[in-house]
Amino acid sequence: MSLFHRITKDLQKQRSVREVVIRQTREALQQSKLAIFAVHRNDDHGAKKLVVQAGEQLEKLQRKLKDNSRFLNDGNLLAALEEFGEAWLVVEFARGKKLAFPKKPKLAPEQQIGALADFTGELGRRAVLKATERKLKDVEKIYTTVSDVVRHLAEADLTGQARQKFDEAKRNLKRIEEIRYELSLRK
Numbered sequence: 001m002s003l004f005h006r007i008t009k010d011l012q013k014q015r016s017v018r019e020v021v022i023r024q025t026r027e028a029l030q031q032s033k034l035a036i037f038a039v040h041r042n043d044d045h046g047a048k049k050l051v052v053q054a055g056e057q058l059e060k061l062q063r064k065l066k067d068n069s070r071f072l073n074d075g076n077l078l079a080a081l082e083e084f085g086e087a088w089l090v091v092e093f094a095r096g097k098k099l100a101f102p103k104k105p106k107l108a109p110e111q112q113i114g115a116l117a118d119f120t121g122e123l124g125r126r127a128v129l130k131a132t133e134r135k136l137k138d139v140e141k142i143y144t145t146v147s148d149v150v151r152h153l154a155e156a157d158l159t160g161q162a163r164q165k166f167d168e169a170k171r172n173l174k175r176i177e178e179i180r181y182e183l184s185l186r187k
Helices: 005-039 045-066 069-073 077-094 110-132 136-155 160-185
Strands: none
Touching: 005 045, 005 069, 005 077, 005 136, 045 077, 069 077, 069 136, 077 110, 110 136, 110 160, 136 160
């Protein structure tokens, strides 16, 4: 086999794998987003089903890429894992479960931090919905959770993109504090 023939064959194989990664991560990312929207519509059963499907798809993809490890750090996969982590936290919070990431698919610390920070934004949306329904205990639970997340992220001494995510989480906490303040004026 000539050098150029081998290079061409290797490139075609890489393109094929990349297309699979793009297609499957897009699907998992979409399922994760739909799971979050389902929670906001109070469809906890549908949300759980969607987030489980996304997790299974990402776990399967991670196993498939084990022998082709350069794609384990592909931006599409990392974004889908972060979105999945966020959706998982939102769904588990809505179900009254303790905050934790699933063992599989595996999320690197960077994806966990991003997921936690983005989770605070979804809880901010949930706080608005609960405040509108006058469910003050739910708003307080959201406030406590977001406050805990922000406190723990602050202790992590984050830099770069993780620091930007942390700053977003602080803004989300401030928004929830404003909601609490508005509710206290209307008592």
